[in-house]
Structures are given as C-alpha cells and as structure tokens.
Amino acid sequence: MRVVITGAAGGIGREARHQLAGRYSVLRLLDREEVDPAGPDEECLKVDICDLAALEAAMQGMDCVVHLAGVSVEPESNAWEQVLPANIVGTYNVFEAARRAGVRRVVYASSHHAVGYHRRSEILTGAALPRPDSFYGVSKVTGEALGRLYADKYGLSVVSLRIGAYRPKPTDIRHLSVWISPRDMVELLRCSIEAPLLHYVVAYGMSANSRAIWDNREAAVLGYRPLDNAEDFAAEVLADGAPELEGAKPFHGGWYCGWDLGDHGLFID
Numbered sequence: 001m002r003v004v005i006t007g008a009a010g011g012i013g014r015e016a017r018h019q020l021a022g023r024y025s026v027l028r029l030l031d032r033e034e035v036d037p038a039g040p041d042e043e044c045l046k047v048d049i050c051d052l053a054a055l056e057a058a059m060q061g062m063d064c065v066v067h068l069a070g071v072s073v074e075p076e077s078n079a080w081e082q083v084l085p086a087n088i089v090g091t092y093n094v095f096e097a098a099r100r101a102g103v104r105r106v107v108y109a110s111s112h113h114a115v116g117y118h119r120r121s122e123i124l125t126g127a128a129l130p131r132p133d134s135f136y137g138v139s140k141v142t143g144e145a146l147g148r149l150y151a152d153k154y155g156l157s158v159v160s161l162r163i164g165a166y167r168p169k170p171t172d173i174r175h176l177s178v179w180i181s182p183r184d185m186v187e188l189l190r191c192s193i194e195a196p197l198l199h200y201v202v203a204y205g206m207s208a209n210s211r212a213i214w215d216n217r218e219a220a221v222l223g224y225r226p227l228d229n230a231e232d233f234a235a236e237v238l239a240d241g242a243p244e245l246e247g248a249k250p251f252h253g254g255w256y257c258g259w260d261l262g263d264h265g266l267f268i269d
C-alpha cells in the first residue's frame with residue numbers, strides 16, 4: 001500500500017511515522033513544516049493543505065490518505081479565523097484532492113469535541129449526533145460531513161476518528177475516560193488504513209479505558225484491539241491531577257464546554 005500522512009510533523013504524525021516505518025511500500029509525509037530527511041520507503045513533501053493543486057499532485061498514485069493536518073486545539077483568540085482555512089477549507093481540499101487523484105480511502109482525524117456538549121450520563125456511539133463544544137468542534141463536524149458526502153456521492157471509503165485525549169499518559173480525571181496512548185493511536189490508524197471493504201465509519205480514538213464513556217463498537221469492527229488502559233494511571237491522576245471546572249464536568253468535551261461562556265453561563269439544559 002502507498003499511504004499519505006498530512007500533518008506528519010505533528011505529535012500524532014511523528015508517532016505514526018515512527019511506528020509504521022517499513023510497513024507500507026511508500027509513506028508520503030506532508031506538512032507545511034519541514035519533515036525531512038526521508039527514511040527508507042518515505043517521501044517528504046512540504047505542502048500546505050490550503051493549496052488544492054499541490055495536494056492533488058501529492059496524492060497521485062496513492063491508496064490511502066491519513067489526514068491529521070490542521071489546527072489541533074481551540075485557539076484562544078480568533079478561533080473561527082484560524083479553523084476556517086486550516087480545518088474546513090483544508091479538509092475540503094484533502095477530500096477533493098483524494099477524489100481527483102483516485103485515492104481509495106481517507107482516514108480523517110476528527111475529535112470528540114464534535115460531540116462535546118453531549119452529557120456524560122449518556123454513553124456515545126459513532127451514531128451520536130453532532131453537538132460541538134467549540135469552533136474547533138464545528139470544524140470537526142464539518143470534516144465528518146465532508147467525509148460522509150465523499151463516501152456517499154463519490155464512493156471514497158472514509159473513516160472518521162473522534163480522537164479523545166492523545167498523550168503519553170492521562171493527566172486529569174476526564175482523561176481516565178477519554179485517553180488514547182501513542183501505541184493504541186497508531187494501531188487505530190493502522191486498522192483504519194487496512195480494514196477491507198468499508199463505506200463510511202465513525203469510531204472513537206480511545207484506549208481500553210475502564211471508565212470509558214464511549215461505546216466503541218465501530219472501532220472493534222475495524223479490527224482495533226487497544227492494549228492500554230488509563231486506569232493504570234488512576235492512583236497517580238487522582239492524587240496529582242487538576243480538578244475539573246464545575247461547568248465542564250457534565251459534558252464529554254470537558255473544559256471546552258465551560259470556557260468562554262461570557263456572563264450568561266450555559267444555555268443548554
């Protein structure tokens with residue numbers, strides 16, 4: 001297989017590059033930052049995802065695109081102005097370039113912030129309706145919608161991964177539910193790249209956490225069997241971890257839900 005990774009210079013991209021080294025006949029690594037030097041079977045390209053023509057050229061002859069590039073948090077100011085070009089226009093460009101170049105599958109890095117304002121009392125599956133908790137979350141809802149459109153109208157095979165909290169280990173109480181370890185993250189990407197015969201799937205990016213608030217049956221269908229569990233760090237987190245903001249506690253999205261509310265507080269019931 002010939003696989004493109006966008007955002008290859010970022011945290012998840014670097015880990016994927018490292019763990020997937022040697023697995024595919026070509027790993028083409030794209031970022032607007034430098035990703036050189038290329039290792040064996042790697043190709044490094046400096047590409048901005050806002051440049052559709054450059055993306056189309058970069059996707060020629062490839063089987064799968066793992067789309068990680070973009071703004072990966074809610075910016076503290078001018079959030080809309082930042083997510084619009086990178087996450088919305090850029091993600092449209094990735095799907096459109098993939099279609100034009102005849103790429104079979106796109107694996108899209110969505111986020112649980114696409115459904116952040118659902119209450120934690122509700123266990124979510126991939127069928128949960130959009131309920132974004134931020135402009136970043138809105139951009140991920142849009143990316144998922146683009147994936148669905150390109151699957152239904154143009155026949156691309158698409159996996160949208162609502163990633164939880166990716167980091168070496170969980171550091172706050174909510175992470176005990178939504179954490180994904182580096183090795184599980186890359187295994188989920190590998191399963192999403194290699195799963196045969198799928199049309200459109202939404203799955204969650206989490207480890208085998210005992211306190212899970214997502215029913216990840218869709219990831220199991222992809223063949224994903226996570227090895228790590230945030231519970232192994234629970235004693236440490238409960239002793240040292242930062243407490244959650246009161247307003248954020250009831251919701252899947254955590255502190256994004258309690259942030260930037262103004263004087264009125266929350267409007268949702």
Ligand SMILES: NC(=O)c1ccc[n+]([C@@H]2O[C@H](COP(=O)([O-])OP(=O)(O)OC[C@H]3O[C@@H](n4cnc5c(N)ncnc54)[C@H](O)[C@@H]3O)[C@@H](O)[C@H]2O)c1
Pocket residue numbers: 006007008009010011012013030031032033047048049050067068069070071072073086090109110111112162163164165166167
């Ligand atoms: N890290 C997490 O906990 C987490 C959680 C949910 C979703 N995600 C999503 O997963 C993806 C990867 O996350 P990450 O933690 O590796 O992010 P990151 O910020 O470490 O990396 C993002 C990469 O995208 C590149 N990029 C940004 N704009 C670009 C553009 N216009 N053109 C080309 N490259 C561009 C950056 O240079 C960077 O290398 C993101 O889409 C993020 O929203 C991450």
